[in-house]
Amino acid sequence: MGTLSASLLGAANALDTYQYALSITQNNIGNASTPGYAKQEAVLQARPFDPAEGLAGGVSPGPTVNSRDLLAERGVWQQAAAQGDASARNAALATVQNALPVSDGSGIPAALTAFFNAASAWSASPNDGSARQAVMDSAGSLVASFQTTAAAVANASRNTDQSIHDTVDQINRLTTQLANLNAGVQNGGQHDAGLQAQIYSALETLAGLVDITVLPQQDGTMSVSLTGGAPLVIGNDSYALSAGAAAAPANPPIDTAAPPHTVIRGADGSDITSQIKSGTLHGLLQVRNVTIPGLTGDASQPGALNELAQTFAGRVNEIVQAGVATAPGLFVTDPAHPTSAAAKLALDPAMSASLLPATDQNGVSNGVPLALAALASPQQDADKLDSVSYMQFYGDTTAHVGGQLNQAQSDQDLSGQLVAQARSLRQTESGVSLDEEAMHVLQFQQAYQAVAKLVSTLDNLTQVVINMMQ
């Protein structure tokens, strides 16, 4: 009778145990598409079996095993950061590129061409008042083009700044959320699969915005810091970042009114910009602090657009004033503020069509217009900027931005594939057998080496083919 009772009790335990296993399976199925959720597995433990002692054996529920793997998660985070970086650069650079017209029909290239054509027409009839006026008008259009382009780049800079602030706000919201979730873990939610799913989902979103290091703690909470070391979340405390203008540089700036870089500060107020090496925030900072200053300047450089405006205006004034030393220049620039040369380029108010001299210092009656027209295809170094014509310099500047945009698009394409692959690897990671995996990995290593050689051969071969097509 005792044996029968023990058997019935064992059977009841087994039913309870399978009910427990079933509930875990149901939980897995129900959360199959929950972001951040990792498969849970039921572990069944054998109960002691000794009929003489009344121990009926059977099974009882053991601990629930979480199939989440930090190695696979880190792979996804790393690629999510690279994807965020490339996407942000792509979007921000597209705005900058739109600010720089490259066709002959618009913007600075069109205005330069019109100016050179007007000078050329003037050289054919140096005493023609309408030809002189056409030069003045085209110079006015060129001034407007420089101002419009500088304003468009400044607008792109403001938009990028706004995106940086939005990204920092998003980071702060996520770190606050993670600190709250950590508090939930500390309050007994360490094995709560739903809580864990929320934590990992927030971490993946955060990793796309900025490169992070995550350290699981003994109490089940997650400590999060920037890869460079600045803390973001420790226990149930979050450390807010902020974005703002950089402090005045240690070295004297080339222009006291130079636009400052945008920097990120940690919770203690220190500048931690250099700690940000990937993610959306890094991509935006790259465009804001490297690409845009390359065009419109910062404390250490005037920027290509300003350099072009300043040098071109200076050279045109030299040519005009070489004709009549007392004549005003055609353009006015402010040498004290080289970083606003394009934005503040203007026609000299003292100059008019009637004052524009045609005769040069050698007495050639159309020497000035000829010299101005020659700037289109310069022969002497004085008429060039960085050893190329003004038009070519502008073309190289826009091509540089275009090259960066092209690279960002290519990086975004690749990182999208790498994120998808990392997620796929994470997915296959769940519920693995170590023995099986050991064998797979050894096989994988051998297969990898073979395929890697093939890829290398193909890459070389394609390059040979491309070179043959030149």
Added chain:
Amino acid sequence: MPERTLQEPLAAAQSRVREARALLACPRTCDLEACATLLRGAQDDLEQLRDSLLAGGPGGGELREQATLLGREIRQAGALLEQAARFGRNWLERLRAASRGYTAAGSPAPIPPCGQISLMG
């Protein structure tokens, strides 16, 4: 050499590399072997193209653009392969640490070859 003749091997190579790249999106050991077969096919196609170019002179700009695109796709396949391999290497390190512990220097201990054959059902 007509451009169409040159385009065929290039398009074939591109198609194979794309297929290999799709396999690498969810890499498994058995897929890698299929991947190797595809890439070998792409190599044959490119060698055929190279020989045609040697015989018939340079192709047109469109062909060059297509070849440049292929070059990019091959590099993407390489990056996918590299990431998958890195993942595999990290896994192996973990398995070594889990089964043999660590060396005095702190790196995962090597697994001595034991001459066993594993069979999978």
